[in-house]
């Protein structure tokens with residue numbers, strides 16, 4: 001098409017870097033803590049992540065390949081989502097290192113673990129919002145022709161929520177105050193948000 005860089009993803013993007021995750025961006029980060037069957041804590045970031053339902057709240061993330069987080073969730077049925085604020089960026093980044101399953105990534109990143117209330121995996125003590133989740137569905141992704149892909153979508157019902165009091169202003173949760181770190185694209189881009197970029201749009205009746 002004239003004026004467009006058009007390609008079928010299966011044939012390659014033909015660019016210096018795959019644009020896909022720069023296009024669907026910025027994305028919230030699913031910083032997921034789990035426990036292995038042996039009780040070793042694991043923590044890793046997933047930006048193929050989102051909230052999918054209000055009541056009950058259901059969130060999910062996709063693991064490209066059979067990684068420690070999905071292995072642990074399959075074994076225990078539990079995980080915790082931890083909000084990544086800007087100040088926690090370096091620690092979050094440290095937890096994406098590819099390390100053996102017997103390495104506790106809380107210790108690796110110098111993070112304190114706090115006990116959860118209703119699930120066993122710990123939460124990140126310094127994360128200002130954490131959701132305790134129980135696995136509700138585990139889905140292996142497929143191509144349009146039905147062929148299996150080595151990508152696994154874990155969906156969990158949020159059974160307990162912890163919000164730092166200072167993020168609640170006059171009874172309203174203040175997204176800006178949490179300074180969420182958002183994943184851009186390319187090898188290293190992240191974004192954050194500030195008041196000057198706030199837009200308000202009410203829905204048509």
Ligand SMILES: Cc1cc2nc3c(=O)[nH]c(=O)nc-3n(C[C@H](O)[C@H](O)[C@H](O)COP(=O)(O)O)c2cc1C
Nearest residue numbers: 044045046047048062063064067068069096097098
């Ligand atoms: C910001 C960020 C987002 C990431 N998103 C994903 C993702 O959506 N899916 C994925 O499979 N890996 C993702 N990764 C890579 C994983 O974090 C990395 O493979 C990690 O070692 C997996 O840890 P685990 O084996 O302990 O689960 C991401 C890394 C970073 C830094």
